[in-house]
Amino acid sequence: MTQLLLLFDVVLLTTLLALAVAAVTSPEPRRAVMLFIAFGLWLSMVWARLRAPDVALAEAAIGAGLGGALMLAAARRAAKREAGDSTESAGDSGAGGPPA
Amino acid sequence: MHEILIAVAIILLISMSVGLIRIVIGPTPADRMMAAQLLGTSGIGVLALLAPALGVPALMDVALIFALLAAVSVAAFTRRRVGQDRP
């Protein structure tokens, strides 16, 4: 039982670390956000493994869910602005900063 | 008996880790989103196995949030471009 749980922990933690590294080093923002969502899911499972369902709940709902959706919107906006810079920023309400 | 549950949970976890490759290689954002959804479903499977194995029935509530999370993130992701934003 304990050995199996240890193996479980090793698999869980290795992938968690790999995900964190992949998310931080990812050059493309939207890919980084997806990896971050996956990271949130994984971290939530770590909390579940530690028998802390309440923390796991919060991590999944806020960390991965809300945070992920918001960051996805932000990354999308950043990508749009980048694409718009080369041509023209049509319909941009100009809420953030002067045009480059 | 609980050993078997944890063993299967490890198998699922490894399968999830392998599925992560799809998030890394893409190629389109939709592929990545899809892989993230697969993770959610497998994660629910892992939690369903862990709940009896660790003796924490409340893990099922976490699984419920996983299900909602998958639905919300896909809905946030598949937003349609509105006409005026079209380049």
Place this chain on the structure above:
Amino acid sequence: MNILLDLLSVLLILAGAFFFIAGTVGLLRLPDLFTRLHALTKADNLGLGLIMLGCVRFAPDGLYIAKMLLLWLLIMASGATASHLIAKRALRGDGEDY
């Protein structure tokens, strides 16, 4: 009798794990977005259903079983809808992220 029930749930759980693995293999091996969606919706929903059926044996009370059943229905509905949405955006090419 107990041993038979245990055996049955172990078999169900193993079958569920097999379908999850099939889903992952499909996700990696299939050539395009649509075919991958096939693997995602079908194999995973079936795998989760089998695992939950196997876990019924360990449920502390009836409400827990009802929760698992609801969870499965929710996953199927959201999985089918999500795959439809993803496929539709890919097909029409009018998503914000393509």
Place this chain on the structure above:
Amino acid sequence: MTTTEAPAPSASVIARRLVSLHGLTRLVLFAGFWLVFAGNDPQSWIIGAPAVLLASWTAERLSRRRGRDVTLGGLLRYIPFFLWESILGGTDVAKRVMRPEVDIAPGLIEYKIRLTEPGARVFFLDSISLLPGTLSADYRDGIAYVHALDADEDLLDPLRRLELRVADLFGERLGGEPDA
């Protein structure tokens, strides 16, 4: 069908509908959900009762018009069919994927939906995705665009059978000629 936008139902209409039989089923349903999620704790209803009321109100508000409901007999006939089909669908995908050479010939086919009830159509589209080898990819003007893992197979027959099942589930009689 959507020539004019139906006006949003006013609050009094919603209130009247909520206490009708239809609304009552919905209330009971949401209350059941709460019971399952929160457990059998009387104190949880302090939050639960407002949440259930709010959920019923929102659901009533969102449903444009009163459609047909799922019939109990239809449901009892549909569930075993559905379970069997999803087992077939899962094994089909698993079999194709596990071969050394992935065994697929993907393609897109069109299917003209004969169901008229909007709820039944959504249900049909979702069910397609769980049927062996098919995935509902798009829906426009009464035509479902179905992605098939193996487009060489004859898929019209299974789709028609599924549509009949869904029609039976909603107690609807299919009109019009079946065509591709």
